[in-house]
Amino acid sequence: MVALVRHAAGIDGQLLPYEQTVSENFRQWVFRKNAGQHNRYTEEQMAWLRLIRDHVTTSFHFDRDDLNFTPFDAQGGVGRMYQLFGEETEGVIEELNEALAA
Numbered sequence: 418m419v420a421l422v423r424h425a426a427g428i429d430g431q432l433l434p435y436e437q438t439v440s441e442n443f444r445q446w447v448f449r450k451n452a453g454q455h456n457r458y459t460e461e462q463m464a465w466l467r468l469i470r471d472h473v474t475t476s477f478h479f480d481r482d483d484l485n486f487t488p489f490d491a492q493g494g495v496g497r498m499y500q501l502f503g504e505e506t507e508g509v510i511e512e513l514n515e516a517l518a519a
Contacts, residue, residue, distance in 0.1 A: 436474045439517050443470045446516040462501050465492070466513070473517045479510060 447466070451457045458466065468488055469479050476483075484495040499506050 439470060439474045442517045442519055443467075443513075446513065459501075465498060465501055466509075468492070469510075469513055470517060473513070477518065479514055481507070481510060 443466075447458070447463075472479050472483060481495070483489060484498055489498070493500070502509050
């Protein structure tokens with residue numbers, strides 16, 4: 418449904434599954450974030466970012482409160498995300514919401 422609305426609104430030139438759009442947007446976002454940086458995301462951070470990507474694929478948005486639910490709670494929830502991303506946590510969430518739904 419989302420893919421059809423995006424296509425009809427002229428956001429997407431092709432009618433693609435929303436999951437494919439989110440995955441491509443995620444790939445581009447990670448590439449931009451890592452370009453030219455010496456401090457790239459660790460494997461554990463990437464695992465969390467992929468969990469968020471997958472959540473957005475089905476929920477269209479990621480909220481800090483989502484960290485209290487499956488699958489995030491089993492990985493340590495809010496506390497673990499803050500351990501991994503520190504002060505960047507809120508910014509990462511905002512950026513991903515904007516980039517993935519674009």
